[in-house]
Amino acid sequence: MTALRKFILATLIVAISSPAIAQTDEAEGLKMTALEALISAPPERALPIVTKVLSGDSSTALKERALFVLSQIDLPEAQTLLIETARTGDRNIRMEAIRMIGVGGNSKALADLAEIYTAGDGDTREAVLEAYLIADDKDAVYQIAANSQNPREFEKAVNVLGAMGAMEELRALRDRPGAAEVLIEAYAVAGDVETLTALATDSSDPERQAQAIHGLGIAGGNEVGDVLVGIYRDTEVPDVKEAALEGLMIGDYDQAVLELFRASDDAAEKRELLETLVIMDSDAVWEIIDKTLENEQ
């Protein structure tokens, strides 16, 4: 079917008043197909049709689909309608409109989301954060985190910053009191090895140090194995040593654990390192077992 025919079909179907078509699955499916085809239409012709769907008695699912098409219409009026729907629509439609503002990526509409966030409930706030994540608007999420007085909301915003890889913004939050654990998790997700290394080698707070060591394992990377081995070798604190070994396990650095095993003269330590390699399902285990049994014979 050509784009023109699809568009004509879309126009006809959406223009037909809802009583004319029984609300059956078939009719709904046809309307969905018509909406899909709208993307082929010139924006100025698609917009009135989408507007009509959104303001009519269509199902929630159909309106949600219409919002996606709306997000792809490159006209200022489309963004205005998205914001209006995000403010005043039914609950599900509002949430979808917020997501679609993220997909649309219009800076004015994204800025308007800040107000919707402030006035919204928990679900609305999560939807706004998701929209910023989709739009890759790191600064907007940073502003939410920096201005948040609620630890739970702060944590959610920081998690999103981690998912966005927003290292600079996360580093700017580093001195926030009582937020070390949340931030370390976000540094790990963002892959901020530099900050994690600084925290993992700072022995002033062993609990935070252990968290940062685990974070290094999650962040991974070429240089992390050596950092973790260095921490393991240098520390005399059992919890930190254990955390370093766990970090090596999390990051799947089996060769580094194997090196530690070979270098160790302590039977208890060797046993622990061997157990770690077994947990890691490392092929190196077979070599060690083979050699150990050979030596016993």
Add this chain to the structure above:
Amino acid sequence: MINDDILTLYYYRDGLTEAERARVQAAIEEDTALRARYEQLCEDVESFAAAEPVAAAPAAVARWHDSIERVARIEQQRASSRNRVFHLPSFAWGAVVAAALVVGIGIGSYFSGNNVPEPSIDNGVADTAMPEPRSPSVTFARGLLVHLRESRQELADLPMGADSERAMLIMQMIQQNRMFERAAVQNESQDLARVLRAFEPILMRLASDDISPADAEALQAQLAFELNVMLTKLRRNVSEVTGPI
């Protein structure tokens, strides 16, 4: 597993890190079946470019010129965009990812690029098969078309019920989607990157083992719709610039 999405990215030298490219290249060299698939893909893609030239109507030519000028303006506005990797989100979906990883899905480490050493690239297979350089936006759009078509099929073929196979398949879709999102950013196609980014939360929810069948069906229908819309839009854009595929 190296699927057609990955082979397409490899072909276009797009969206894969050097380490990922090296792995694909090694796999092509070692695996006869994979090499045959890759050669077939090269033929298919090159046949797109080899379409018979057809004299265009003056109105169509004018529309293309308008399109090119519009794209050029958009590209200029996007000149300051940065490269960025979409990292594993912890957000509301972290638990799902962790659960999936616990059951032994190793796909993340294969393509994440974080834990993979960056070997030097031997250009043997890739270079002999590489076509002449193409316009990044058009080549990327063609690759994305393949990806979206494959995603739509994978979505339709997803097994029902919350089992590990379903979760694994969805996680594979997420990984592929993430690569194309990264490629979109690299191609300065921020609008496409946002759409691809928007797919991920839906896929994450679909992978959740506590989702009801009705909710899963609704989410699959939503995603299928969005994929169809983007396929239509991309097909239109690609054919406007280069002629029919």
